Amino acid sequence: MVDGDDRSERRDPATGAGWVDAPPRMGFFTDTSVCIGCKACEVACKEWNGVPTSGLDLLGMSYDNTGALTANSWRHVAFIEQPRPAGDPEASSAGSQFLGMPEPGPPGRTGSAEGRSDFRWLMMSDVCKHCTQAGCLDVCPTGALFRTEFGTVVVQEDICNGCGYCVSACPYGVIDRRVDDGRVWKCTLCYDRIGAGLTPACAQACPTESIQYGPLDELRERAATRVATLHERGVPEARLYGHDPDDGVGGDGAFFLLLDEPEVYGLPPDPQVPTRDLPNMWKRAGVAALAMAAGAVVAFLGGKR
């Protein structure tokens, strides 16, 4: 959908993709303020979807040994350690810093004030955003990626030929090619489960309701209420990410409540779907093609020999 600026299509990508009488658009609201970093979502996702292991890999940077969303990790719990108190109203983005391997007690509790440091943990379960204007879907040359009736974006593994274009087109770095398999894989928002009226595996497994599944309109209302509550309670840094239908990807089907800048969690601060500029790109290519043809004509007519 190059210029999918048609109002109804932006609000409801399923209708824009040709579904008739589509059910309401479904999505995830991931509230990172209640995430405890248990990774039940990662495990439930792997179990239900039969996602292969990515092997034992200790990254040595935090409790996060998954590292990123990949073909073999469709949920990824980011784990950020920051040397400052939680809920500090003066808090500005400080990035992440590894504070050492865990001890029986919290870091810094030595029995005396000596060497004691304040810090906070940020945890966030990342997932495919199921964009309203999805770069992966736009550039897929085989039609393997498609828009479901729920407004989500899913790969058909019997069609994908592993061209890898979607991998480079995703502004979030989500979709990925599986090395030993050659095809691309990502979160399907449990297309099989939601079609049968079930909750996706990760949301079902989440013990704190950090991952909430439901109709997107409802989730957006709930998220706005939650941000207001947090602001009232003295957490001014709470903000929503990916909820805005006017952002560079037309809003995400899976959006987040964050407690710091997006890049601290490994998210792009202002993602844009690459195909937004596609009409201009073709224009520039057209000009270049004309220049090329003209160059050849000049070469043959520009001299005697």
Place this chain on the structure above:
Amino acid sequence: MSSQRPPVGERFRRFRDRRDAGLTVPPAEFTSYYGRPILKPPVWTWEIAAYLFTGGLAAGSSLLAAGGQLTGRPAVRRAGRVAALAAVTASTGLLVKDLGRPERFHHMLRVAKPTSPMSVGTWILAAYGPAAGLAAIAEVAPLLPRRGPLGLARRVLPPVGRVAGLAAAATAPALGTYTGVLLADTAVPSWHEAYPHLPLVFAGSALASGAGVGLIAVPPAQAGPARRMAVVGAALELYGAHQLESRLGLLSEPYRTGRAGWLLRAGRALTAAGVAGAVLAGRNRSVAVLSGAALLAASVATRFGVFRAGVASARDPRYTVLPQRERLERRRAGETPQR
């Protein structure tokens, strides 16, 4: 004492570092998730960079061949057609080989999707390939016997080849430039922001490589058009590459530094050498062949340089975060007065 002076290599390195330090943007503050990349680097490997070259070579050669055909230069026509077939055959092989599932290459032909430059490119190749192939096959006509069924082919092939050669030349500019859109229509920062310039670089590189074929395979007496095509192609390529290296702000950095920067500088030097050789001494056959080879090598270096610069920009979160932060701040600054 002169022994106090550092060796010349060391002095050169210091000079170069000082010079480069003036060119690069000072490191800006940004935060990231443990320095890990936000984007996935392209999974494409050397095959795609090589295809950028072979696809351009095919396009340039077909234009050369059509020019030779229309202006009565049989040697130019023959060289162009044969090179085009070889290059488009290599292109197809490289593209299929780069797939994660090569046996499913024909799934590209299930759909025609204008939003996917790869789908558009597939159909451009599908139109161009058979035309270029037919034009090249027509070149065997003079070798066929005069009588029998092959004698019929001997009479039919030349006119078929003329039509096919013109059809290939008509699609060649699209083949030579769509690859710029192919790279630009991604989230890879230094490719995406370069969308106004990439097609021009590739158009110039394609013309220059086509000219290279002409310089190598055509006797100098007929190679005048190839020499002029080299000049035009080199001008476009050098101008476009300069835009890449200077007009994209922070995102120009990957085009100037590391292996990509080295490749692009090598490409520029080879282009300059090739054009100079062709223009100044192109009537000498050996110089012409060397100049043509330099132009082909320049095209390879430029394509691999552009390819690697994009990969480098996707690997470093700096190139994702900083330009997006700037964009956000610009937008916020634009919004504030309205409130």
